[in-house]
Structures are given as C-alpha cells and as structure tokens.
Amino acid sequence: MKHFIPKDFEAPINLETDIFHICPLDTNVANLDYEAVMSSTTELQGIFGRDFSWPKPNMTLEESITSLKVHEQEFKTKKAFAYSVLNTDRNKCFGSIYIDPSRSKQFDCEVYYWIRSDSIVLQEKLFNVVSKWLKSQWPFQKVAYPGRLIPWENWDKQVKVV
Template identity: 35%
Template sequence: MRLRSIAASLAIALLVSSPAFADGVASTTVAPKSPWIAAEFQVPVLVKTPDFKVVPLGPALVKVDFDAYMSSIEHLQKTFTRSTDWPHAGITDADAMRDMETEQARFNKRESFAYAVLTPDGSRERGCIYVYPSPVTGYDAMVRIWVTKAEHDAGFDAELAAWATNWLKTDWPFAKVAYPGRAITWSEWDRMLAAK
C-alpha cells in the first residue's frame, strides 16, 4: 500500500465536496473537523501551471500514483520516508486503493491534504505534496514533497519544492511552515521532535 497511510502515519507519528473556481484555482468548501486550519479557508482542489497540475489524491488516481512510486522504490525510501516500510515491492492493488481512500477521507475531513503532481494532461504523476499539521511548536504546518527518481534526476525536485514553498506562502493561511528534509535538515527536525 502506498502506505501513504504509512507516509501519513509517519508524518502523524512524527507528529503527526463540491469545488468552486476562483481565479483559475478550484477550492473546496467542506467544513473543518480539526482546528489547525481556518474554517473559512477554501482548500485548493486544482492548481494548473504550464508544466504540471496539482490535484487531491484519491481513488481516481490510484494507477498513476502506484506507477509513480513503484518506479522509484529505493529513491523514495532514502529521500522521503527514510524507511523501507514504503514504498516496497509487496504493495497490492487493494493496498493502493485503500491508501487512496484514506487520503481522500483525510482531505475531506480537513485533517491533512495530500496532492498528486501530474503532467498537464493528467496521464502521469511526477510526485506528491503533503500538507500536515506540524508536530513541532512554532510551525503552523509541515509540508513533505517527493518526486519520482526520473523527475529528481531531471531537476524537477528543486523546481517543485520552490513552487510549493511559494504556493504555501501565498495561497495558504499559514504564518510558518516546516519543510523537514529540505529547509530543515532531518537531523535538526529529529532533534526538534525529541525536544517537544
């Protein structure tokens, strides 16, 4: 399973609908179930750029998502999860679907927001962006990003990280966002978690 459930559980352990369009960016108006994000904030459900589009993960994306992370098992174990728990060769179609359903449910409840980063035509997933409540005091949110090995080697990791940082700064209601493994080294993040 994409154990995005595991990826999300890692983040939570590290801690952790109807769309309307405005200015070319779709957003959802689902009422919050959790206090970490403002009730009036309309969570984006579609962002388009010339090179990619960002949409919530869910069952409709199970195949492109599975293909993406399974193409990059070792790369993601080293760069994203720091674990062999996810991804791994034994993930089944049923596991992958459960994971997509879990991510969609968390999104709809406004507990966390998992996004696929797709090619403009939606035929291929280039990576993912996850927005979670921060487990460390002083940060409003924690953001995790991954791209496939091929996209990383082509330089897309740095491009997506810069874009996502700007997106979170301009389009989300957070004053301070943590980017563990990026703006904050893993060793520093681990120290911060241990100190809380």
C-alpha cells in the same frame, strides 16, 4: 487547542502551472500514482522520516488504493491535505505533496513532497511552486520541510522523536 487550519478555510482543489497539474491525491489517480510510486521505491524510502519504510517494494495496487482512501478522507475532514502532481496532459504522475499539521510548535504545518526518479530534474521547480502556493493561497506563516530544509536530526529533536 490550536487548529491546523481555520474552520472556514477551503483548501485549493487544483493548481495549474506550465509544467504541473496539482490535484487531490485520491482514488481518481490511483493507477498513475501507483506507477509513479513503484518506479521510485528506493528513492522514496525515508521521505517521511529516517525510520519510515514506505513504500514497500512489493506494495500492491489494492494497498495503494487503501492508502489513497485515507488521504481522501483526511482531505475531506481537513485533517491533512495530499495532492498528486501530474503533467499538464494528466497522463503521468510526477509525484505527490503532503501538507500535514506540524508536530513542532515552531511551525504551522509540515510539508513533504517527492518527484519520481525519472523526473528528478523537476524537483526544484516543484519546491518553488509549492512554496509560492503555500504563501499565496494557504493560511500558514511558518512552513516546515523536514528532511529538506530542516535536516532530519534537527527535526527529530524538535518533535522529540527518539
């Protein structure tokens, strides 16, 4: 069975740019993350797939923290990697990045990301940062961006979602 990443690979913990501070999505950023998610619930619908209904408009902070604990555990066990995208002052969450094993044999990983609705002008900048970061610091040759560079219809066919 193909491993998602090499066993000895250590995922980057932080990435600093002139706009973003990228760090693991865990309970340390719970309040900032929750505020960002809840400010953009409508825009986030379908971010992980056409039939994926996250976040619920009435999601509580406690439910969000439970989800963050799952991301934290996945990061520690190298099953998947989720990052929070903060401003450089680290007092505002712009969004998140998710790096998951690919369900398609044509790709090494699936990457999902979002930017809160009041900062959507940063979306292209975040894509460029993430793309360069994955090429320079991660062991992936083929990265899939379902719902972004790959239309959902095409992605669903590749992973045989019915």
